[in-house]
Ligand SMILES: Nc1ncnc2c1ncn2[C@@H]1O[C@H](COP(=O)(O)OP(=O)(O)OP(=O)(O)O)[C@@H](O)[C@H]1O
């Protein structure tokens with residue numbers, strides 16, 4: 001079976017608190033670290049790529065407060081930030097996409113951008129500098145400007161379309177029970193939105209196009225909240241909501257409750273499960289990033305949640321941020337699936353587990369959760385991740 005990995009490796013430079021990071025991702029990756037260490041910043045860098053490609057770079061930057069908030073703030077005042085993603089397309093072809101964005105008097109520009117599929121010189125590629133094409137496999141490259149990502153225009157060419165489609169199919173989630181509880185406008189239910197603002201439409205869409213996945217969501221929801229037996233999209237005047245089947249003492253048949261009356265934990269769990277098992281054979285996410293899936297859940301629900309994450313990651317790559325020893329309390333979690341996020345003097349390091357912690361886990365002396373409880377999930381003291389890595393390494397062939 002093909003691995004679900006879409007992003008094999010992510011390198012970042014000067015993205016928010018991350019001066020430099022270069023990490024390999026697993027089918028299921030847990031980003032673990034203290035509050036404010038930079039876990040969300042890592043996911044946000046990937047989210048920015050999605051936003052900048054599916055909307056515009058301008059919007060993606062403005063939503064985050066502009067370049068001055070996105071690039072790392074520090075004494076040395078880095079003037080740019082950079083992102084490199086090494087991926088594998090659903091066809092199995094490897095490639096990479098990288099760009100740097102830097103300050104100019106009028107705001108910012110894309111200093112350099114590179115996309116390459118199947119190896120430089122072997123497959124489709126382009127290389128741009130400040131809105132000018134330097135090299136490309138294509139004879140007729142569309143017009144580009146320095147204030148936009150060229151991959152958006154290049155997606156008009158069939159050679160680059162698969163990269164574009166896969167990058168905009170990444171979904172990032174910070175589920176909000178308040179948003180899920182509100183009446184929602186009927187809308188496109190193919191991809192769940194970040195806070196769950198279209199979850200009723202997504203559940204309705206799943207009921208029509210992929211009832212098996214909807215059943216999986218309902219089964220896990222039942223494991224997390226045993227009295228809940230199912231969930232449906234329900235029309236409420238011109239709006240819609242979710243209706244839950246729930247046990248009621250003294251009644252054989254379950255009662256129906258609208259989202260408005262359901263608990264925070266139930267709604268959040270449904271959001272996470274929907275993020276994980278959404279999609280169908282025509283349309284499914286390429287990668288799912290979830291913020292703190294354990295929030296609002298009882299520790300006893302952790303095993304079901306972990307199993308759901310693992311099961312979903314067999315089909316779609318999953319990245320989660322977590323502080324939960326309960327979620328990580330399983331000997332089966334491989335040390336490779338954990339990345340330690342730590343901040344020293346405001347600078348984030350994201351690195352694999354150190355040898356000591358890896359050995360303890362391999363020998364089944366402690367689970368990752370127990371190590372986290374003991375504050376012993378540590379990186380190696382010396383790591384390949386040093387801020388001295390040069391910007392140039394974001395570009396060119398994989399090293
Ligand atoms: N442009 C920037 N330059 C430098 N540091 C930044 C920048 N933007 C945000 N930060 C820092 O990033 C930190 C927050 O990181 P982030 O939100 O990723 O933490 P987290 O690990 O997700 O924490 P939590 O577990 O509390 O959610 C803050 O300390 C903030 O000061």
Ligand SMILES: [Mg+2]
Nearest residue numbers: 039040291321
């Ligand atoms: Mg966070």
